[in-house]
Amino acid sequence: MRRSRNRVRTVTAYRDGDRTIIAIPARFTRAQEREWVQRMVTRLERQERRRRPSDLQLAERAAGLSTRYLAGRARPASVTWSSNQGRRWGSCTPLDGTIRISDRLQGMPGWVLDYVLLHELVHLLHAGHGPDFWAELDAYPRTDRARGFLEGVAYGHERARTGQPPTLGGDVDDESDDDPTEEDDDAGLDGTGLDGTGLDEVDEVVADRPER
Secondary structure (H helix, E strand, C coil): CEEECCCCCEEEEEEECCEEEEEEECCCCHHHHHHHHHHHHHHHHHHHHHHCCCHHHHHHHHHHHHHHHHCCCCCCCEEEEECCCCCEEEEEECCCCEEEEEHHHCCCCHHHHHHHHHHHHHHCCCCCCCHHHHHHHCCCCCHHHHHHHHHHHHHHHHHHHHCCCCCCCCEECCCCCCCCCCCCCCCEEEECCCCCCCCCCEEEEECCCCCC
């Protein structure tokens, strides 16, 4: 819990590693603090559940993307989260139709996850990264933006780990090739002060990083 004299009308919650940080106005009473902690933790957990779908939801999302962008031609046998993708964001084994998505994508924007899912779905139709492969992905309007996003994430992680720029970013790749839904953005949420406190409106902000 962090109290700030400069904070007047906002309450912010975000994750900092294993900790949950909630920043509130310094003038809040203990009763207000307890109320807003419960409210913001609930909202943060709800947001994270939306942004971290289960394997079943992931498979349903992939099916929807196949229908929308690939005319339903890509039909994976399974689509699951994976914690052992190494530097890859996803992988596909065309032989058995299995797709695995790195759990590092959990919490990233939905349009980034959709790009990785589509990338692996297209590998069910085209094993390599030739012109036909990229022509299929051209149907997704955020391909270039998502690739840039992932390259930036990989660059930042490698720089933080080694202090040096990476030579390669995290790959979205299939196992047999050696070649390298609406957005769920953070948003301000209007709330109201507690009854009998004399507060005006309090704006709630749920975020997964500190305010700058």
